[in-house]
Amino acid sequence: MDQFSSEHGDLTIGNLPLKKLAARVGRTPFYAYDRGLLSTRVAELRAVLPAVVKLHYAMKANPLPALVCHMAGLVDGIDVASSGELKVALDAGADPHDISFAGPGKSVGELRQAVAAGILVNLESFREIDELAAISQELGLSARVAVRVNPDFELKSSGMTMGGGPKQFGIDAEQVPAALAEIGHHGLAFEGFHLFAGSQNLKAEAIVEAQCKSYELALRLAEHAPAPLRFLNLGGGFGIPYFPGEQRLDLAPIGANLAALAERASTEMPAAELVIELGRYLVGEAGIYVTRVVDRKVSRGQVFLVVDGGLNHHLSASGNFGQVIRKNYPVAIGNRMGATEKETASVVGPLCTPLDLLADRMELARAEPGDLVVIFQSGAYGASASPQGFLGHPAVVEVLV
Numbered sequence: 001m002d003q004f005s006s007e008h009g010d011l012t013i014g015n016l017p018l019k020k021l022a023a024r025v026g027r028t029p030f031y032a033y034d035r036g037l038l039s040t041r042v043a044e045l046r047a048v049l050p051a052v053v054k055l056h057y058a059m060k061a062n063p064l065p066a067l068v069c070h071m072a073g074l075v076d077g078i079d080v081a082s083s084g085e086l087k088v089a090l091d092a093g094a095d096p097h098d099i100s101f102a103g104p105g106k107s108v109g110e111l112r113q114a115v116a117a118g119i120l121v122n123l124e125s126f127r128e129i130d131e132l133a134a135i136s137q138e139l140g141l142s143a144r145v146a147v148r149v150n151p152d153f154e155l156k157s158s159g160m161t162m163g164g165g166p167k168q169f170g171i172d173a174e175q176v177p178a179a180l181a182e183i184g185h186h187g188l189a190f191e192g193f194h195l196f197a198g199s200q201n202l203k204a205e206a207i208v209e210a211q212c213k214s215y216e217l218a219l220r221l222a223e224h225a226p227a228p229l230r231f232l233n234l235g236g237g238f239g240i241p242y243f244p245g246e247q248r249l250d251l252a253p254i255g256a257n258l259a260a261l262a263e264r265a266s267t268e269m270p271a272a273e274l275v276i277e278l279g280r281y282l283v284g285e286a287g288i289y290v291t292r293v294v295d296r297k298v299s300r301g302q303v304f305l306v307v308d309g310g311l312n313h314h315l316s317a318s319g320n321f322g323q324v325i326r327k328n329y330p331v332a333i334g335n336r337m338g339a340t341e342k343e344t345a346s347v348v349g350p351l352c353t354p355l356d357l358l359a360d361r362m363e364l365a366r367a368e369p370g371d372l373v374v375i376f377q378s379g380a381y382g383a384s385a386s387p388q389g390f391l392g393h394p395a396v397v398e399v400l401v
């Protein structure tokens with residue numbers, strides 16, 4: 001992966017050769033995230049996006065407190081999806097004004113914490129409106145709210161769609177006028193709309209189309225709003241390449257389209273701040289998962305490298321995190337970069353299930369017990385998205401370097 005270089009056969013991350021980093025961490029398996037790459041990614045994005053468009057980090061992609069702290073200093077806001085994430089965002093020093101909270105089934109306790117913290121709640125149901133009205137009265141504060149809209153369209157070519165059709169997310173577009181009336185009736189502090197159509201999209205045209213449709217829908221719905229729009233979150237969905245043949249997302253058309261929308265917004269919704277929220281695009285490529293070869297077995301001619309970590313730490317790389325077809329993440333033997341002796345091998349974890357497969361018959365440097373297998377594109381949906389208790393192995397270590 002071209003974001004990392006190597007030195008005397010060792011992959012380097014955060015300017016550290018892998019063997020030295022592994023010794024510093026003290027044990028395998030571990031995740032390592034490169035702060036330099038995180039900063040570079042945000043800077044590259046800022047160079048293409050119009051300056052008036054705010055960039056939020058959706059921290060469910062990677063909620064490691066040290067990483068969220070680093071990101072909080074780079075982006076304009078943090079999007080959280082639970083009270084646990086809210087705590088991490090507040091601890092990281094994010095300004096409550098720029099924290100927003102989305103997710104279906106927010107509990108009364110979570111809504112109360114959100115109102116007390118002064119963050120923006122992206123409403124997903126009529127029940128949440130009623131609960132917030134009662135909480136606002138009780139605390140003597142008006143809840144800051146935006147309506148998360150389940151649009152009447154889908155994000156084309158998305159890895160996971162989260163809007164359009166019947167969905168548990170947001171309020172259906174056709175019911176939004178009624179929700180806005182309720183919000184006005186209860187005197188909640190209405191700020192705007194949140195639209196999130198889907199995730200992991202590598203097609204710029206599809207993202208541009210979704211952003212345009214989201215803007216139009218928000219403009220139509222704004223006619224029913226109890227106050228002028230101050231906030232319009234157009235979602236994100238920017239993907240990263242994981243598999244052979246996938247092309248990097250072309251940001252230029254997205255930047256140009258956002259500039260055109262921002263220009264329109266300056267007259268059509270002059271008080272509104274345009275926001276995009278990104279998770280994996282900001283952090284995914286900056287992280288690696290490192291696991292050590294414990295055993296090398298040959299079964300009926302096929303080489304298996306048995307490693308000390310597996311789907312219990314990295315469910316996505318095993319292909320079991322929502323993927324329809326299992327494909328190999330990019331993998332290398334991190335202490336044998338550039339080796340000329342290669343072979344076809346499968347990398348499997350220590351769990352007693354055939355699902356625990358990290359690389360299926362890939363060409364890799366010939367490896368022995370003690371070598372370090374690296375899985376790239378692992379900065380998002382890794383440790384926190386994996387069933388760490390399954391089979392009772394130790395939890396994975398995470399470091400920011």
Ligand SMILES: *Cc1c(COP(=O)(O)O)cnc(C)c1O
Nearest residue numbers: 058061102196199200278279280
């Ligand atoms: C998951 C999620 C994101 C982040 O998605 P990525 O694919 O990681 O960018 C953003 N917004 C909402 C509402 C989400 O649920």
